[in-house]
Amino acid sequence: MINREIIRNKVVQLTYAYYQNGSKNIDSAEKELLFSLSKAYDLYAYMLALIPAVARESRKYLEVAQGKAQREGTDMPSQKFAYNRFAIQVEQNLALNDILETKKISWQDHPEFINKLYQQIVDSQIYKDYMDSSEDSFDSDREVWRKLYRTLIENNEDIDSILEEESLYWNDDKEIVDTFVVKTIKRFDEKSGTKQAILPEYTSEEDRDFARKLFRAAILNADEYQHYMGEMSRNWDFNRLAFMDVVIMQIAIAEMMTFPGIPVNVTINEFVNIAKIYSTPRSGGYINGILDPLARKLVNSGRMLKAIPPRNKPE
Numbered sequence: 001m002i003n004r005e006i007i008r009n010k011v012v013q014l015t016y017a018y019y020q021n022g023s024k025n026i027d028s029a030e031k032e033l034l035f036s037l038s039k040a041y042d043l044y045a046y047m048l049a050l051i052p053a054v055a056r057e058s059r060k061y062l063e064v065a066q067g068k069a070q071r072e073g074t075d076m077p078s079q080k081f082a083y084n085r086f087a088i089q090v091e092q093n094l095a096l097n098d099i100l101e102t103k104k105i106s107w108q109d110h111p112e113f114i115n116k117l118y119q120q121i122v123d124s125q126i127y128k129d130y131m132d133s134s135e136d137s138f139d140s141d142r143e144v145w146r147k148l149y150r151t152l153i154e155n156n157e158d159i160d161s162i163l164e165e166e167s168l169y170w171n172d173d174k175e176i177v178d179t180f181v182v183k184t185i186k187r188f189d190e191k192s193g194t195k196q197a198i199l200p201e202y203t204s205e206e207d208r209d210f211a212r213k214l215f216r217a218a219i220l221n222a223d224e225y226q227h228y229m230g231e232m233s234r235n236w237d238f239n240r241l242a243f244m245d246v247v248i249m250q251i252a253i254a255e256m257m258t259f260p261g262i263p264v265n266v267t268i269n270e271f272v273n274i275a276k277i278y279s280t281p282r283s284g285g286y287i288n289g290i291l292d293p294l295a296r297k298l299v300n301s302g303r304m305l306k307a308i309p310p311r312n313k314p315e
Contacts, residue, residue: 001044001180001199002037005270006173007211008251010036012274013172015218016247026219033215034208039169040177041201045099046107046166047174047181048198050117050153051145052091053107057118058082080131085190086142092194113158120152138190146185154178210259218254225253232294244279245287252291257304264295268312288312 014033018024058081065077090096100106107114121127130144153159163170180199188196202208218225229249233241252271256264268291275283292312298304 001041002202002207004207004210006040006176007037007207007214008255008270008274009172009176009277010040011211011215011218011251012244012248012278015215015251016244018219019243019247026216029219030212030215033211036169037211038201039167040173042099042103042105043163043167043170043173043177044180044184044199045096045103046105046170047153047177048090048096048184049100049105050107051087051149053114054118054121055082055084055087055091057114061118078131080136081127081144084141084145085138086145086185086188089188089190089193089196093196093198094194095196095198110162113162116158117152117156121148124148124152126151142185142188146182149178149182149185213258214251214255217258218251221254221257222250225250225257228253228294228298229290232290232297242279242283245275245283248275248279248283249287249290252287253294256291256295256298256306260305264299264306265310265312268292268295 010033014029014036017032018026018029023029062077062079062082068074069076126144126147130140133140160171160174163174184198226246229246248271252267255262255267255271268288271291272284272288275287295304295306295312296308299306299308
């Protein structure tokens with residue numbers, strides 16, 4: 001689950017923090033980087049766990065409604081949402097429950113939010129269409145939760161507030177983690193039962209090594225990389241650049257120089273996008289304007305063994 005996009009973001013955050021906190025202990029900073037990455041995976045488990053948490057809340061309301069119907073002799077209420085087969089499969093998932101138990105992750109401390117979210121779901125057109133539909137299948141049960149997640153969970157200010165309370169790391173990670181949760185929802189197969197696979201923390205050990213190598217290269221070769229930046233920014237006052245811009249370019253150069261298998265234009269585009277998030281509105285265009293000719297210079301001089309990239313244009 002922890003992919004190169006998450007890693008690049010974390011390396012930018014932790015490199016910036018490395019220079020700001022003044023300790024300059026690279027081993028401690030690397031441990032903090034890996035811990036920060038592991039917290040992104042914890043968030044993935046936490047957001048998946050929200051589905052069965054809401055389902056359990058629904059069952060409480062169902063139990064009350066069933067008791068009332070029994071006393072009054074009216075029709076029993078539908079169990080369709082409360083016992084949604086997809087939600088039950090998530091609730092019983094062995095891999096997810098192992099993570100939740102090991103990391104002590106739970107929504108139990110937020111009963112008011114769970115109740116509020118459940119009420120929002122019940123009031124939604126998605127829920128009403130689902131309950132009114134005659135279709136009764138695992139696929140429809142899974143699909144209603146995909147729609148509910150995209151509509152009521154992805155952009156939810158209450159969740160943002162909770163995540164800020166739970167972990168300093170989580171709010172920055174939620175947007176990309178949401179994409180992995182939705183991907184996981186789509187992959188659930190009724191036949192897999194409790195053994196349905198969820199995304200692993202790392203697809204391969206290579207990604208964990210990528211994080212370590214990128215972080216260390218950016219810091220240990222900082223003087224060299226900043227010298228390159230200075231050469232390419234002669235028409236600018238390099239010392240007046242936003243410090244975040246310097247950090248972002250330093251890491252981008254580290255990636256270009258350290259990982260021969262990653263195309264130059266991929267690296268530049270990734271860090272231009274990061275600049276749009278973490279730096280000034282003009283930073284993306286400026287960073288592209290430095291990195292693109294620098295990459296060509298490094299290739300032409302033989303200092304970087306990569307193909308000369310096509311001319312990179314900022315978005």
